[in-house]
Amino acid sequence: MKKINTVFTIICLFACFSNAKTFYANGYPEVKKVALTFDDGPGKATKRVLEILKEKNVKATFFMLGIRVESDTETAKKVVADDHEIGSHTYEHVNFYSYKVDDKIRKMERGILQAKKIIKDKLGVDTYLMRFPYGYSKPEGLEVAQKQGYYVINWSFGMDWENVSAQEMHIKYKQAIKNGAIFLMHDLPKNDKILSFLGDFIDEIRAEGYEIVTVSELLNLKQKYQTEI
Template sequence: MLKHKFTAALFVLLLLVFIVLNVEWWLYLLIFLVFIGLTSWGSFDIRLNYFIKAYSSNPNEKSRRIALTFDDGPHEMTEKVLDLLLKYNAKATFFCIGNQIEKHPEILQRVIKEGHTVGNHTLSHSKSFGFFSTSQVKEEIEQTDTLLQNKTIKKPLFFRPPFGVTNPNVAKAIAQTGHSVIGWNIRSLDTVIDDETKIFQRIKKKVKPGGIVLLHDTSLKTVNVLEQLLLFLQSEKYEMITVDKLLNISAYEN
């Protein structure tokens, strides 16, 4: 939360200076709007590390290695994703929703069996996640950890917040649970864009060593894009690895 605290302190300092100088009212409004804008931007862009440290890439990676990540499963489409990963000898990281784990435990088992990494993506993936209290965030994370641990894996140490939203409550909860927050630097927008070619081109132009790609294993559209992407990465001699290998950090508690 260092960036947020610095911004807040700067905001307070400027207010005090404005009071001393007796400046025009619109300057107060301007600095307030700037502060709100920066805080909102920091909440929704996980790469900024505004409220919490997030690993969004490995900028020191020199080899052609990249991490593919999938959010919101396990899902029926996860099976097709796994088929493609197996076909192209690629490994990936899956950020799983607790409620989805309960619906498709057998798919989660296959993810683990085939050597992919699993992370926590909350229990409900609620659209109101950004308004959750610290205790609510912590509870959702811990319940999902328990579900994952019950499926024969150790406690996962990776957490990705729904929609990439961070705020002081999320930061406090993560400080208590001890997870590493995983972001991305290549966002496919595969849940927003309908045109498969546009999604693929969006990813392709941003590919570089050390990148983390955000995809969702929940639609046939993404499956079709994935095959194009895997063919491209293979032709460019990229190795598709899990996030823990890319970042050289632990994915599970020892």
Template sequence: MKHYLFILFYLFCNAFIYAFQGTFWVYLFCFLMFSAIVVWGSFDIGLGYFVNSITHKKTKIKEVALTFDDGPTEFTPKFLDLLQENNIKATFFCIGKQIEKYPETFQRIISEGHTIGNHTYSHSNQTGFLSTSKMIEEIEKCDGVMLKTGNFKTDLYRPPFGVTNPNIAKAINKTGKKSVGWNVRSLDTITEDENKIYRKVAKGLQKGSIILLHDTSEKTYNVLVNLLVFLEREKYSTFTIE
């Protein structure tokens, strides 16, 4: 995707500069446009601008993946109970610090056969500004906690906030991870209305969708209850990110 964006941007700028005789304001406009594209590429993981990420499954059948970020938390056992009751396997992208806080829950995720991915050690709010070495440290430290707590290794990685850039791309490559994104984002961490979250997810579903949720609140648990009813009614099966 990024190659097409670069080509289109290059052609656009050349035509624009030629048409307006390359004045200062034209060059400034092109610079600002380029900056906007880079920012867009950094925050939209689906573009694959810096990192090629798994965002959906190519399939002809009605199946979706339930993925949960930022756990384990105090709410995760309820999510696990619900998934177990419905005989559904999900994918959990876990934070190293949270694993240290809830080791038994992390072990339960493993024992119940769910797929697990690395979501960095601290999920820093400064993720987009960290150096390559610091990002590698974040990923490897989480790997170490997973190995120590659950004797578990994973090659799956989900960038915090879905943010990617050259440093993060290098860190993913050097740690041998596969980046996993989504194509249905619930926005459950910033939306308070449970019904609004549910409608957003249900409306966005397609065959092979990867759904981004968080096992961090009672609110999302309630959304999941309704979502599982919807999936059963609409005859959707589920898959995990393997």
């Protein structure tokens, strides 16, 4: 049993170590900073989100879908113009946890590459941060992302898609404030309850002494290398 445990520990240590440089779901626990992230846009809530962020002087990270950037380039450009950080959420919203077709790896590669190209062509931004739809983080996904020069960023807390009151949602987000927190929200939301408390939430984060930064600043990440598109 001890031997099995040792073997398991070695495998786990190796896996944790090898993924550590590509995959993050939290910032450093000793640093009093948090990041706000918005997925699935640009979308119907983007404009209002940008207004609130501007009013509060906050820079956030937007994980955009290639297909949305294509169909609503003007809104995507506004996010860039406001100097927010742009990450990729792949081309379309494929759930790779339930994707059963044999070409899964190729589908991932294509989805990442397509989004990278569209974001570069339409917005002039080189992306190196990405988030798979549904937070897919299995080793083969991380490997595909890493090969294309991406860090994969998940979140420490997010629930703005859940069917609860805005008040309850606000309380849960507030309770999740901690060192290195990465908050997930959506600017193409199933509901827009987040908009009713985003401004107050930002104030509350700061009142607790936290700085709000982009994901790359939270994690001290820089572009790994230029990739061919």
